[in-house]
Ligand SMILES: [Zn+2]
Ligand SMILES: [Zn+2]
């Protein structure tokens with residue numbers, strides 16, 4: 001089984017794969033990526049296309065035509081386990097110390113969310129009704145995975161473009177549920193909790209008020225949702241999408257906000273893609289950790305955290321300084337970035 005190890009200095013967990021790869025793996029990987037890009041871009045061998053349901057692991061969830069059986073066509077969105085997962089669903093955590101170090105089994109869930117039966121439809125062209133089905137699928141996965149007490153956090157994310165880590169050309173997102181809260185999320189949660197401790201207000205709600213007052217970083221807003229360039233992002237043209245009404249967990253989103261979110265997500269991605277001629281990008285959903293009661297859970301989580309989506313186009317490469325220091329350098333100001341995206 002794969003193993004999770006904790007860096008004792010930074011408290012950061014890493015996954016070490018069981019079948020340790022020799023150097024040539026990294027060369028072959030490059031070649032395989034190029035081959036796959038050529039082969040599945042026309043859908044000829046794509047395992048996510050309708051009619052090839054038998055080529056994927058057994059379906060976990062689908063929004064499909066009523067009465068149609070599992071693992072057959074006539075679905076709108078479909079969720080399957082990821083082939084060769086990093087986190088394995090069966091087993092116990094097996095957490096133990098080895099000398100001064102901590103390790104545990106790589107228990108978790110790795111799933112692929114197929115966003116559409118259509119091989120070549122880009123997410124920004126799905127239409128509001130269909131994008132709402134994709135978001136409903138996200139909700140379903142978080143709700144289901146949170147029933148498992150082994151999982152502390154459910155990540156939903158999308159990689160688009162080979163250099164952003166895309167697995168298939170067919171439109172898809174990924175789900176990873178982990179037995180620990182990932183470090184990046186933990187730092188955000190701690191920051192929000194500390195702010196709440198002093199001010200007794202949600203930091204994200206305060207950010208939204210400040211952005212609405214300043215106006216200069218807003219890309220788009222509706223009654224329920226806002227998209228803006230954060231004041232001090234990591235990467236140029238990074239933007240965040242948030243519900244205006246306070247809510248710590250994405251899966252609690254109400255229907256009206258869901259339609260607004262579909263509209264804003266599709267529109268902002270489309271604008272970004274037009275502006276940069278189809279750049280590789282990621283988006284990641286930052287939602288509350290599993291709220292199942294635990295001894296180390298803080299009672300203000302519902303008030304101090306506010307779910308959001310972070311969208312980052314990959315426009316620059318990070319230097320050694322940025323990699324290591326996490327001191328990022330922005331060639332374009334967030335104010336200009338918001339203006340450029342908005343004006344598309
Ligand atoms: Zn396909
Ligand atoms: Zn809030």
Ligand SMILES: [Zn+2]
Nearest residue numbers: 188286308310
């Ligand atoms: Zn975040």
